[in-house]
Amino acid sequence: MNCSPAGSACVDEARQGTDAVPTIALVGRPNVGKSTLFARATGRYAEASNAPGTTVATARRRVDVDGRPADLVDLPGTASLTAPIGEETVFWSLLLRARPDAILVVADAGDLARHLPLALACRDLGLPIVLAANLADEAASRGVSVDTGRLSQLLAAPVHRTSGRSGLGVADAVVDAVRLGARRIAVRSGTSSPRSTIPARAYPLDVEAAIERRASEWGSVRSLGAAAAGSASWELADLVGVGAMSSRGAATLDLAAIVDPARWAVGRRWAGQVVARSASRADRRPLAERLGTWSVAPWPGIPLFIAVTLGILLAMMAIGSVLSSLLTTVWQATASPAIRAAVSVAVPDATVGRALLWGLDDGVLSMLAVGIPYILTFYVLLAFLEDSGYLTSVAVLTDRVLGTLGLSGRVSIPILAATGCNVPAIYGTRLLASRRERVLASFLITMTPCSARIAVVSGALVPFAGVGPALAAFGVIACLTLAGGLLANRLVPGRQSTIVLELAPIRRPILGHVARKAWWRFGSFVRAAMPLMVVGSIVLGFLYETGLIWRLTTVLDPVMVGWLGLPSVAGLALVFAFLRKELALQLLATLAIVQLGQGAASIGSFMSAGQLFVYAVVTAVSFPCIATLAALTGELGRRTAMAMSGATIAIALLAGGIIARALGVA
């Protein structure tokens, strides 16, 4: 048996290969370890965390199973096939668009009663399924064991004990799923005779009778075409028509109101038959469970939340500044002299050479000094929090506060993710129930400082004004975000939704997973930001070396100098920050380095502490970066995205001018 990633054939987000390659969809409830299992099976990291909704888009990768290629597709976590996970997205549609030949259902071995209904729903679609009783090691530590043989008989499908973390049983489950998928392909292509794939009926007779009646109606859709579906969903009709879903599957989706309760009853009954609990261990209440209970209690939950938030900010500032000094020193001692020597030899024109050094040396140096140390630190801290399962507790604790902004506590998860990067957070709002909630949440997200903007605030204020002013700046930004949220809640019409959320269990994060996740995100950030930083710095260098920069900045002077009390060149850095927010400070740093010599301390002589405070707040609150704007446009439309961007600029400039006058810098 062999299940391994197919090296260079691994691809995301695109169906590769031919129809002869079996496609296996991974389906499971949120927080069941599906993406960890996917990463284990494919040998490559997949974005996953101990928080619902981490996987919002799908990921497709090719693996080699006993010499046979197969595609694995990781889908978003879902609680059911019939419950809406967003206003415009229905999970079964997403599932069947992946065109799976088999489904690998990932369930929690420690709580099968809760996970079997989804397995039954998948089975009802008419596709072969394999059940991975995942987190089996965790269940065993709680004294829970599963009779996989008996469950396999009941479900009429292979069942494996698995652990995505340790790799237990993952390969076997994937091999079985690929085998079933390949057999389905063979049957469909006529190279193999069909076996009986109809499992024993599990539901009460009246439910089964209703399903049969509705299934016979859907049967006419298959024989007569989608038009026979009448008023039913055209997409559902198409899927039945082409055989991607059985008539029974369509019937169970239609009759969710009566089938879902029956599935839960069957799940409880079967779990009672196959799950055994060790009495001595069951009596003990694990520490993690007690922590979970405490984390949503006002005491000590709220003080803990405040402590965690402040702890993250302080740790990021402390670790970030140490890393910053280290990386800056190393760069200046090693790479910088070599690059300068190489450019002086290779580029005879002095002006062009100096402009190139703006990007190749000063640009990279300022990124090492300002962006990378803080962002890397933040990604590690965020990954740790995500994997601990604490984020859902935050959602419960903040529900009431977010309610005043017209949102439910569920929004706190994308907002917390936004402190890493706004873009995936905006995609994460797809899980919210209504467009109103998505608009309000996206607006809050654009005003929430991402790691780049946090780096700007920290990098500008901690070294030159101190930790106190940096914390004060974050306080001002939080107040502005709150004010913006309150205003948006009054302006955007619609009804507020309410929270229904399964709390993730508190787990001890695996440091290796935390490191891989942080490194993966950090790599994505560097690949996106570094070219922009270097090219942006070179362009700026040409503008500076040729003197054009002072003509451009003149246009911005009334706002930058007159209203905000900032140096005129700061406006140019703010405009360039549209590419990447971290450019706002790094270009300032680059200007300072070029004007006043090497060393990050030059920023302090370039701008006063008051000016840096104003600059940091305006940068943090104003216009989103180009990637965020693209995400907003894609998710909510151009008009909404532009309106949000305009609102953030207005709030930032208004607040910046007031602060500048309060601090006496304008």
Place this chain on the structure above:
Amino acid sequence: MSLADDERAYPVVGLSLADQLAAEGLVAGVLLVPERRLPLGGPVVVKIGGARIALGREVAHRVMVRGVPDVGVRAPRESAP
């Protein structure tokens, strides 16, 4: 009856917001154990089987339960049945 008044178990006999709640396993017939009611109109946290579900107060008010004394069911304090 408010869900978070005590720690007894309640068989659920009817639901609103059926789809969303059914996806979380809150269907007629299950036993739920209120765990915590957050102050100032915050969510109610209930246990269903091994899972803990946070329900907004508006949702919690729509979940109809039957009192325990009628059926003589009482869930253990540490874990729901």
